[in-house]
Amino acid sequence: MAFKVGLLGLGTVGTGTAQILLDPAQRHPLVQELEIYRVGVRSPDKTRLVAFSPGVVTTDLEAIVTDPAVEIVVELLGGLEPARSLILKAIANGKHVVTANKAVIARFGEEIFAAATEAGVYVLLEAAVGGGIPVIEPLKQSLCANRIHTLMGIVNGTTNYILTRMQTEGGDFAEILADAQKLGYAEADPTTDVDGFDAADKIAILASLAFGGRIKLPEVYCEGIRQVSAADIAYADKLGFVIKLLAVAKRDTSPGTNLADPPDQLQVRVHPTLIPKTHPLASVNQVYNAILVEGEPIGQVMFFGPGAGAGPTASAVVSDILNIAAILKVGRGAATDGQPPQLDPLLACSHQHYCAIAPMSELVTRFYARFLTQDSSGVIGKLGTCFGNHSVSLESVVQIGLRDNQAEIVVVTHHVREGNFHQALDEIRTFEAVNSVASLLRVL
Incomplete structure (x- = not known):
């Protein structure tokens, strides 16, 4: 039957x-x-x-x-x-x-x-x-013997298509988005995709499965790609990176954390990220999606394929x-004695507790920042001093040249606490010689 x-x-x-x-x-x-x-x-x-x-x-x-x-x-x-x-x-x-x-x-x-x-x-x-891409059932079943440490991926085809074309053609976001809409790769109202909301929905679901707890969607940090410019794409390329909209769910691995214990806090976030060209996710282009899972004992596994259609x-x-x-x-799970059928625990989602989400101010990551400043001596020195005062270690500081009669300075940090970095930026914005913070992106 x-x-x-x-x-x-x-x-x-x-x-x-x-x-x-x-x-x-x-x-x-x-x-x-x-x-x-x-x-x-x-x-x-x-x-x-x-x-x-x-x-x-x-x-x-x-x-x-x-x-x-x-x-x-x-x-x-x-x-x-x-x-x-x-x-x-x-x-x-x-x-x-x-x-x-x-x-x-x-x-x-x-x-x-x-x-x-x-x-x-x-x-x-x-x-x-x-x-x-089969990823939900592998998380429930094939990978269930693992302690998942990190889950990250490119989970929105529209933004990946736009960023891929910005990288290959050198165009700006607005013009590539308009063309993507004409070709049917982006919706007439692209807000859900380009502002990261679609990716936030997806990483909330994946994090819930990977870490065995519910995720409160409003606690997922969400930042889209509207602010990514052709200049940022070009500078990232010169520095050995590509820019992708990355969705991340990661357990707290601060010093003293016992990885055998349930995670006390998770990072769950969506934002554009500079990814090293050697990273497996860097070569995922056009409308394709990929999800990278890292756990113990398996190590790294990546799921790749068409993300829509x-x-x-x-x-x-x-x-x-x-x-x-x-x-x-x-006939598995048949009802007995008037009770509801017993569900397969590897297929059903039955966890009850909520995962604690760490505030972004506690995130430790690297940053890329681009400053437009007056073309005068001593500006780089003042930036370096300010960052040092806020415990922000710089990996590189490069003055690129002039843009609209303003000096353009690009900074890449070592791993720093996000709260410290933003405190430094708040002070830098008060400097008379600094006209604007033109761009700010995280680095994997």
């Missing part, structure tokens, strides 16, 4: 998912046992790339999540509502859920997973991060559907 799937949304990813399920040849045999029973859409008259039998497509989305025949609900609507409400109603009606909706999971994960645990159903979300994302969606179908097929 086929497993009946209720599909919510028939956009790019919904269509890709339907195409896989309707064409099972040469795929896993279990795909043949999946039936698209109902499809929910919001625009009934829109031209579709997939044809369904009469009565399968409906605009009554709630009827799908409450239909007793539907066993697996696949939410591909996007946005916060009605997606959240429909997921919760599906859970309340005993349905397993597959979603690609990172925004809903990042904001309402606590509510959704608590409801799923109580109901004894699964909520799987491989497609929510990294498109077709109909085919890659639908691949991840169907893998989740198959995971649930496999559990249903062998």
Whole structure:
């Protein structure tokens, strides 16, 4: 007997998912046992790339999540509502859920997973991060024997595409963004991508899985790429770096930390970063994504591939559907004595506590800063003295030349406490000879 799937949304990813399920040849045999029973859409008259039998497509989305025949609900609507409400109603009606909706999971994960645990159903979300890259299930299963120390990656294809073109063409952010919008690589309103919010949603989800605790999204530091200029790209290149929007989740490894203990604090942050050209993430270009996981005893593992698109994302969606179908097929987790079914602890998300997020002022990192100053003697000396007074050690200080009759000075620090660095910058901004801090970026 086929497993009946209720599909919510028939956009790019919904269509890709339907195409896989309707064409099972040469795929896993279990795909043949999946039936698209109902499809929910919001625009009934829109031209579709997939044809369904009469009565399968409906605009009554709630009827799908409450239909007793539907066993697996696949939410591909996007946005916060009605997606959240429909997921919760599906859970309340005993349905397993597959979603690609990172925004809903990042904001309402606590509510959704608590409801799923109580109901004894699964909520799987491989497609929510990294498109077709398998990273969610490896974190839950394949890497679960490891103590994860660091998880970092390029998880937004739009910003990576823009930064790649800025690097290869020497163009500025605004002009490359406008072209990316014309080509369909960036949304008409690119805020979610270019200001880092999409990446913040994704790193919150990954950090929760890697470190076994919930993440409060408002505590994730988020900085986008609007301030990255062609000049910064060029200077980074000369210094041996490329600039990427990096999402980082890292446990506290300050002196005295016992790595065998649960992390007391995590760093969870998104910001543009200078990455050495020799680093594995430096060569990830265009719309591709990559996630680097470091743990003990495995060392480093990197997941690389297409981070979006109909085919890659639908691949991840169907893998989740198959995971649930496999559990249903062998009858694992059956309800007993009126209690909800027992969930596979390697597939379900059942952690309850919140991870403590370290304030950015405590972060120890390297910095790149670019100053526009008056072309006068002694400016570099004053900068060096000020940084020294605030315990900021400088790796290099270079006067590049003149820009609009102003001297341009680029500074790269050793590892410093972020709070100390910003205190030094506050003082430097008061210097009469310093016209502006033109750019400030972190260095990996």
